[in-house]
Amino acid sequence: MIGRLNHVAIAVPDLEAASAQYRTMLGADVGPPQDEPDHGVTVVFITLPNTKIELLYPLGAGSPIHGFLAKNPAGGIHHICYEVDDLLAARDHLLAEGARVLGDGAPKIGAHGKPVLFLHPKDFNGCLIELEQV
């Protein structure tokens, strides 16, 4: 069912410093910051040859990243995203297998403009998993 690893998302306490670090210390291809007001994040995309790293920084008072950074002041890996061909079929299969989907179970449009769902980290080894339809 799951296909490619679309990205690893890392919440960071200082987006400029983290971008500079990936660019200069790690020599990666680091894009400009992009505000995603619908998701409460500013994102920097780091393009690797086979996948992406996304640096996440809170945007706005209601950002879901505030709580994560309060618990992890140095930052940390926030979620991983797997691609699926058919998000509704994936959701129904997971629900039938007893997994929990966050929210009301209806796909949202994610930061890449594609439908996404998140799975409960307690059901998946403490990892927040995003599924993105590609």
Place this chain on the structure above:
Amino acid sequence: MIGRLNHVAIAVPDLEAASAQYRTMLGADVGPPQDEPDHGVTVVFITLPNTKIELLYPLGAGSPIHGFLAKNPAGGIHHICYEVDDLLAARDHLLAEGARVLGDGAPKIGAHGKPVLFLHPKDFNGCLIELEQV
């Protein structure tokens, strides 16, 4: 400098359950458990089209995974691994830029039989980064 994302390593409290979950719930290509006594882990490799997930479970009393699971009983993402062409050049560049390499700074042979180094998570947004020479 960094190339492909070689793998994402997830520490899990129950290797059999996590393997079954990735195989059945997520429909992934999940390998058999492999003991790596030199690294104090039993590993299950999950092959995605573009990278790997590695499930890590403690092997032996001195395993580095015991402490992680004590802090994260449900499990969690333990580290991410980036490939580099020249590990010693990468290390020297990172040290010159002020990053800290774990241990004595000498590469070890990693779980894939290739030279690896780990970077201090406090220097990299709370993420433990492994560099593997490919």
